[in-house]
Amino acid sequence: MSAAAALLPSSALHQDWRKVFRWGLICGGSLIALCLVGMPVELDRREIVERYLSLGYVSVLLVPICAGWVAATQIVLEGFESRKQGLYDLVTGLLVGVLGGGGLSLLMVALDSWNLRDPLVNWSPKLLRFLTYENGMGFGAGAWIITCGVLGLAGASLHVVPRVVRRVVAIVLMGLLALSVLESAVSDLSEGFRLEWLADLIYAKKGGLTLTSALVVGIVMAVVAALTDGRVKAVTNRYREMEGMERQKASIVLFAVVAVLCIVLPIFLGKIMNELLANVGIFLLLALGLNIVVGLAGLLDLGYVAFFAVGGYTTAVLTSPNSPWFAPELHFGVSLIFVVIFAAIVGLIIGAPVIRMRGDYLAIVTLGFGEIIRLLFMSDWLGPYFGGAQGITNVPGVDLGFATVKGTDPRSVFYLVLFFCVIAIYVSWRLQASRLGRAWMAIREDEQVAEAMGINTVSAKLMAFVVGAVLAAFSGAVLAAKVGSIFPTSFMILVSIIILVVVIVGGMGNIAGVLVGSVVLIGVLGGPKQPGLLQEFQNFKLLIYGILLVFMMLKRPEGLVPSARRSRELHQDEFLQDAWLKGDKLGIDDDEIETGHVEEESR
Amino acid sequence: MSAHTISTNPVKRLISVDRFLTFIRIFLVTMIVVGFLAFIWQQIDADNPFARWRNPGARGLTGDQFKGLIVSGLSQGSMYGLIALGYSMVYGVLGFINFAHGEVFMVGAMTGFIASDKFQANGMWESNFLLCLALIIVMAIFFSTFTAVVMERVAYRPLRSSPRLIPLITSIGVSFFIQNFVLGLFGPATKSYPRLPEWLSKQRSIFTFEIAGTRLLVLAVAAVSMTALWYFVERTKTGKAMRAVAEDKEIAALMGIDVNRTIVTTFAVGGAMAGVGGILWGLMFRSVTHMTGFLPGVKAFTAAVVGGIGNLGGAMAGGISLGSAESIAPLIILEPLGVPGVSQLKDAVAFTVLVLVLLFRPSGLFGERLSSEDRA
Structure with missing residues (x-):
């Protein structure tokens, strides 16, 4: 289809068929893939709205909406007028949805007639039951085609309706979803505040919102969303435009609020929620460290887990009575000094050889180091010193005199980790604007120019490695005290990559971004072994991490909460x-154009 | 006067880091030399004090053991070489590490498993093995190529002009995605390939080398694929276009070469080689999981760097050197130094080789071939 036709459709049926078929295929393909991976059936256990909607169906229904939205998005070339969207796009969305539903129906027919259970583990009668809603084939196929068509239409119509409606719909849907995802947190919290009736009111007994509460909350949210339209943006913009002291003041107030929340909330939370918070804290600490290495200095360290391991093992060896080779049984606080020293040394040892390498070689070599360290801790060679595959057990908790921090009391672990996180945030915040921080950012942008400007790139990069290593090692130390034992299997490369996803999704080089990233990802989806709020996602979280990473890199490489620079x-x-295009004052360009004219005229 | 002040000595910075690196270099080389000398001594006479020094139980290797190590290193290495070709070609053309290439290899191995399992179920595997082998290789090539091409279209093409690290991070995401997608489709169980027919897998003796038939098959298939690839790249017009695009994309486009298409071809050819590698892996180790691609992938990248990235012959040679180093070094360097349980350190050896090569000769043993903009 030529570009002109795409810009000026003569009628709603004069579709760009190639585009429609492409998106229809993509929609159907992703639906089938989703089903065969087993996501819907497994997530079906989690109710969103009691008896009416489960997370499994939500995961399927989201696909046509997104496909319809994307297919109906018009690509406006720079400098062209955008076309007013209307019926034409609705038809696009509808067709894409119908094609997607057709894909699902085909899958249903295939499920019914062949048995491919042997290679495909999710090719089961359960999937067929899920798809047909236990109402027979014809009903299932018809229902899916119609539903997907309508949803595709809905997705496309988001382009057509006024902005306010779009916003309200998005907020209501997201809000309901979030409320239902946060179910365990909310019930836990309401229990802590002795407001059990509130949770009982919102949530059904077997999980999920009740229909009434979903409707009421939805309406309330819609009203709030409609009323606050434009104001939230105004506030954030005002914050963004603040400068100097004013901004600092606002930031301090913001942080104070968050800090008070962090200190007060755990008191009212139960054990499971506190455990979750402690996990989030451990990964936040790691993410803050990686943020310095990757986000500020631009060194893609894929073996960051090595420093985590060093912290964990140093603490375990120095504090545990079961350490096989050398067991001084020091206090956690004393061992921290050694943690810092060893982490810095390992940071230097790993950093020195890789520092002159190209960015991508650096990534692979650090990955290699991360793997080597795990293999060494696991090997028979260092087994007599570090316990090999059995690890080091019986790491004592942290004795603070008035209380003991240990894994059985996750609240105390959370406070401990909070303490380290505050240190890490303070350090990163102070470093960002310091001479060193500016040197890092200059190196990230262009190493050669930075060097030419007189920055000692080697020592700056080494410092990044060392600071990052120390923060990760703190995290490892807390992990050792929390779990009470240390195994090499806790330090797979997977950990590095998950932290990388956290940093990238949140926003590289931005402390607030990293905070948001780790709370959302680790809190909701969970860490490499730790479950998050959505425990049903356990088997799919790595898949989702992968998709998120690719998606963010393609669409928003600066992350959810980007750093401006x-x-x-x-x-x-x-x-x-x-x-x-706007003819902005890019001084030099304008001058050149003008002088060019003058020269031409003078000839 | 002024001339004098200008020509002061250039400031000597970074001395400490350089010293430290030199120290690391000297240390590593010394360890290797000492280990190797101890090995030679223990071969000459297992009872002398030098051999006993770190490794009291030293017995030395028999000739047959040594030959066995060489053969296993060669066959393993040729597999790394096949995967490394994909890394090398993509790096040569696009200038980034396609981290997900190991997953393409895994897809090949997985396809091979599914097909061969079905073949075994209906008895064809036993009765008509060579046909089955040809079929599973074709299927693995098809699916691996498909994976590689889709990957390029969806994830890498939109990023062609972004900074170098962005596609690398994307490829990590792609690799994660493929791993877990395959996990979701086929489940976490380890899949075992059917046993090879007896006439093929039995030991043969060639030039006094005792070689299992499987390894011979692996070597033969690898050699054939490598020759085919060499012919394709060096003798066909498409191959010429690939080399031109690797040299300079813009000029190639000016010469009338369809750059997009050539890049797709590069991914496809790399994917096909990885698919063949996957089948060979399955035949040799007879087990596949969704994580199979990760370590061979990273090692194959190491092999590509060892041979000089962008250099196809180098990739194959690098693969074979890495495979040999991995199988021989633990026994002839680490064990004489008194390290117990050396076979666990195989992977660590591969990574150490990577670090060594990058420390001593970052452009690889046989030289890099990169486009002008990537050479910096």
Whole structure:
């Protein structure tokens, strides 16, 4: 289809068929893939709205909505007028949805007639029951085609309706979903505040919102969303435009609120929630450290888990009476000194050889180091010193005099980890604007230029490694005290990659971004072994981490909460282009154009 | 006067880091030399004090053991080589590490498992093995190529002009996705390939080397694929286009080469080689899981770097050197140094080789071939 036809459709049926079929295929393909991976059936156990909607169906229903939305998105070339969207796009969305539903129906027919259970583990009667809603084939196929068509239409119509409606719909849907996902947290909290009746009111006994509460909460949210339209943005914009002291003041107030919440909330939370918070804290600490290495200095360290392991093992060896080779049984606080020393040394040892390498070689070599360290801890060679595959057990908790921090009391672990996180945040915040921090950012943007400007790139990079290593080692130390034992299997490369996803999804180089990233990802989906709020996702979280990573890199490499500078770097071309199109004052360019004219005229 | 002040000595910075690196280099080389000398001594006479020094139980290797190590290193290495070709070609053309290439290899091995399992179920595997082998290789090539091409289209093409690390991070995400997608489709159980027919897998003796038929098959298939690839890249027009695009994309486009298509071809060819590698892996180790791709993938990248990235012959040679180093080094360097349980350290050896190569000769043993913009 030519570009002109896409810009000016003569009628709603004059579709760009190639596009429709492409998105229809993608929609159907993703639906089938989703079913065969087994996500819907497994997530079916989790209710969103009692008896009416489960997470499994939500996961399936989201696909046509997204496909419809994307298919109906018009690509406006720079400098062209955008077309007013209407019936044409609705038809696109509808067709895409119908094609997707057709894909599902085909899958249903295939499920019914063949048995491919042997290689495909999810090819089961359960899936067929899920798809047909136990109402027979014809009903299932018809229902899916119609539902997907309508949802595709709904997705496309989001482009057509006014902005306020779009916003309200998005907020209501997201809000309900979040409320239902947060179920265990909310019930736990209401129990802590002795408000059990509130939780009983919102949630059904077997889990999920009740229909009434879903409707009421939805309406309340819709009203709130409609009323606050534009105001939230105004507030955030005002915050963004603040400068100097004013901004600092606002930030301090914000952090104070968060800090008070962090200190007060755990008191009212139960054991499971506190455990979750402690896990989030451990990974937040790691993410803050990696943020310095990757986000600020731009060194893609894929073996970051090595430092985590060093922290864990140092603590275990120095504090545990079961350490096989050398067991001084020091206090946790004393062992921290050694944790810092060893982490710094390992940071230097790993950092020194890789520092002159190209960015991508650095990534692979650090990955290698991360793996080597785990293999060494596991091997028979160092087994007599570090316990080999059995690890080191019986690591004591942290005795603070008035209380003991140990794994059986997750609240205390959370406070301990909070303490380290505050240190890490303070350090990163102070470093960011310091001479060293600015040197890191200069290196990240262009190493050669940075060097030419007189920055000692080698020592700056080494410092990044060391600071990152120390933070990760703290995290490892807390892990050792929390779990009470240390095994090499806790330090798989997987950990590094999950932290990388956390940092990237949150926003590289931005402390607030990393905070958001780890709370959302680790809190909801869970860490490599630790479950999150959505325990049903256990088997799929790595899949989702992978998709998220690719998606973020393609669509929003600067992350959810971007650092202003980083996003300028990543979108430099677009900024320049926009500025050029708008005829912005890019001083030099204008001058050159003008002088060019003058020269031409003078000839 | 002024000339004098200008020509002061260039500031000597970074001395400590350089010293430290030199120290590391010297240390590693010394360890290797000492280990190797101890090995030679223990071969000459297992009872001398030098051999006993770190490794009191030293017995030395018999000739047959040594030959066995060489053969296993060669066959393992040729597999790494086949995977490394994909890394090398993509790096040569696009200038980034396609971390997900190991997963393409895994897809090949998985396809091979599913097909061969079905073949065994209906008895064809026993009765008509060579046909089955050809079929599973074709199928593995098809699915691996498909994976590689889709990967390029969805994940890498939109990122072609972004900074180098962005596609690398994306490829980590892709690799994660494929691993867990395959896990979801086929479940976590380890899948075992059917046993090879007896006439093929029995031991043969060639030039006094006792070689299992399987390894011979692996070597033969690897050699054939490598030759085919060499012919394709060096002798066909498409291959020429690939080399041109690797040299300079813009100029190639000016010469009328369809750059997009050539890049897709590069991914496809790399994927096909990885698919063949996957089948060979399955035949040799007879077990596949969704994680099979990770370590061979990283090692194959190491092999590509060892041979000089962008250099196809180098990738194969690098693969074979890495495979040999991995199978021989633990026994002839680590064990004489008194390290127990050396076979556990096989993977650590591979990574150490990577670090060594990058420390001593970052452009690889046989030289890099990169486009002008990537050479920096």
